[in-house]
Amino acid sequence: MKLKGRHVVISLILLVSGFLVAYSYQQAKDDPKVVQLSEQKWEKNYEYRKQAIDLVDKNKELREELDAKMQKIQDLEAELSSKEELVGQYVDQKKQLQLLTGKLAVAGDGVQVALNDANYIPNEENANNYIVHESHIHKVVNELFSAGAKAVAINGQRIMEDSFIACIGPVISVDGVEYPAPFIISAIGDPEVLFPSITLTNGVKDQLESENIEVNIKKVNDLEMDANIAGER
Incomplete structure (x- = not known):
């Protein structure tokens, strides 16, 4: 009986050992598959x-x-900005030139200078020394433009950059249009600058009065001067 019991124990041990060996073998076969999946991941x-x-x-x-x-x-914007500023300057210059050439109508405050022949002419004196000549008008017009006048007109006729003023006896011709005295010279600009430029001591007004010309100047508001149409005065 003891021998049979020993056989049973040995059989059980062998059975268990076989199972472990078979399990280990199966695990050994499965391991490569696990490693392969890890490599894919x-x-x-x-x-x-x-x-x-x-x-x-x-x-x-x-x-x-x-x-x-x-x-x-940003570089292009900066370049455009500088060009816009330059274009703006050109536009301003163009407007100034158009004002001087009379191509643009202009309106605003300014001054009016009235020149008239002397009221009294002594008998023994030359009458030409007591009447308004083109030189007198030129003095006033040039002074007004120098003081910043935007536009100037004589008796309502606008002065252009090529205007011609001439004395014909007792009348003054402006671009072929004759006017008798008094001569009203209107100028659009800052009255606070234009007025003193004419009335300055020893200035234009004093010079004209010393030449027997009556001079009256006043500040005016809302002067208007039309644009010059090509071929018309």
Whole structure:
């Protein structure tokens, strides 16, 4: 009986050992499969990481490109701004020239200077020494323009850059149009500048009065002068 019991124990040991060996063998067969799956996951992770790095590099490249374009836009804006300022200066110069040439109508405050022949002419004196001549009108017109007048007119006729003023006996011809005294010279500009420029001590007014010319000057509001139409005065 003891021998049979020993056989049973040995049989059980062998059975268990066989089971363990078979299990270990099965585990050994399964291990490569587990390792293979891990490598696939690692490869996928590597690809994801590589894509992420590529995206970061691409974003950096795009950001640098965007910064470069933004800088170019700022440079263009600065250039355009300087050109706009230059164009604005040209426009202002053009307007000033158009005002001087009479191509633009103009309105505003200013002054009026009235020149008249002397009321009394002594019998023994030459009458020409007591009447208004073109030189007197030129003095007033030149002084007004020098003081910043935007536009000047004589008896309502606007003076242009090529206007011709001549004395014909007792009358004055302005671009072929004759006017008798008194001669009203109107100027549009700052009255606080134009008025003193004429009435300055030893200035135009004093010079004309010393030559027996009656001079009256006043500040006026809302003067208007039309634009000169080509071929018309």
